[in-house]
Amino acid sequence: MTIVKGVEARGMHHCETTALGALLRHEGLDLSEPMLFGLGSGLSFLYWDSKSMAFPFLAGRVRPFDLTRNLAARLGLTLLVKETASARKAWENVAAPIDAGRPVGLQLDSYHLDYFRSKVHFGGHVVAMYGYDEHDAYLVDTDQQGGAVRTSRTNLARARSERGPMTARNRSFTITLPAHPLAWQEQIVPAIRHCADAFLAAPIANLGHRGIAKAGQKVPGWLGRAGEPRQDLPQAALLMERGGTGGALFRALYRDFLDECTRLIDDNDLRAGHRLYAEAATLWTDVSALIAKAGESGDAGHLQQAGAILHDLSRIEKDAMQALRRLQPGGEAVGARARTTGSRLPS
Numbered sequence: 001m002t003i004v005k006g007v008e009a010r011g012m013h014h015c016e017t018t019a020l021g022a023l024l025r026h027e028g029l030d031l032s033e034p035m036l037f038g039l040g041s042g043l044s045f046l047y048w049d050s051k052s053m054a055f056p057f058l059a060g061r062v063r064p065f066d067l068t069r070n071l072a073a074r075l076g077l078t079l080l081v082k083e084t085a086s087a088r089k090a091w092e093n094v095a096a097p098i099d100a101g102r103p104v105g106l107q108l109d110s111y112h113l114d115y116f117r118s119k120v121h122f123g124g125h126v127v128a129m130y131g132y133d134e135h136d137a138y139l140v141d142t143d144q145q146g147g148a149v150r151t152s153r154t155n156l157a158r159a160r161s162e163r164g165p166m167t168a169r170n171r172s173f174t175i176t177l178p179a180h181p182l183a184w185q186e187q188i189v190p191a192i193r194h195c196a197d198a199f200l201a202a203p204i205a206n207l208g209h210r211g212i213a214k215a216g217q218k219v220p221g222w223l224g225r226a227g228e229p230r231q232d233l234p235q236a237a238l239l240m241e242r243g244g245t246g247g248a249l250f251r252a253l254y255r256d257f258l259d260e261c262t263r264l265i266d267d268n269d270l271r272a273g274h275r276l277y278a279e280a281a282t283l284w285t286d287v288s289a290l291i292a293k294a295g296e297s298g299d300a301g302h303l304q305q306a307g308a309i310l311h312d313l314s315r316i317e318k319d320a321m322q323a324l325r326r327l328q329p330g331g332e333a334v335g336a337r338a339r340t341t342g343s344r345l346p347s
Helices: 015-027 033-039 066-075 087-099 153-161 184-200 208-225 229-242 248-262 268-297 300-325
Strands: 043-048 057-061 078-082 104-108 125-132 136-140 148-152 172-176
Touching (some): 015 033, 015 066, 015 172, 033 066, 033 184, 057 248, 087 172, 148 153, 184 248, 208 300, 229 248
Antiparallel strands (some): 104 172, 136 148
């Protein structure tokens, strides 16, 4: 058995921030999950539907792995990413750093993992791997999935090589802190502004605040769109609240990120953005509850209510992002120094 020493297998709400947290703590940088999500400019929105899909999908964050790339670039981290079509090379790419004492991040399809109770294909799942033996791989996944977990090496290989939406070719990655880490507090305002700019200037109507408004138009017709309404609608609601989103389609995570930022930066626009995202998080939970009720009861009135709330949410989130975009680059936290393990923001 080969196990990397010093890995804290702490599961969090969301898979990519859980994996990033494990890798960065091993490097000596311990940030809360909301801070990781916010510094990675993780919040977004996409209304995704096509003829090939059984049911529409609401995405509340940026594309898989964009958060990792954003965070690494913003903090000056060395992000080494490897992809391959070879099963042999794919295993070498993870075994080598683990043998050298460094955990590895993996992007894979969660369908094949032994410990996943819900067997649904999702190729954008991210875990941290910190050990292996002859038969199994030892992983860090979300708290919902068990935190410190393991899966057979055979199924891990299947999960990593799966092809389909959001998959990557046996993607693995390691993260290394520079000798003189950047002060992450100084990157808060740039991260917020980047997220706000992307949200407000989304190039198509399915994205950002316009995408939320489009969802408001489409959701009232979901009973007719669903092949199996009693299954499809509650499943969509469950994914919004408990599908690794941290609740409220990632809005609860972003609300908590902004809350942490208000303790570091004194700015009225930041407080306004936090207040609006606190409101948005509550309303997104209301939307998911109404969608579930519609599926269970067959009553389209619940979907009409959800659509009306989504139109309100489009306005609220647009107002929030406009306020956050006004943050000035000089508004970084005073006395910013890179915090290491043992000195961290509350989560």
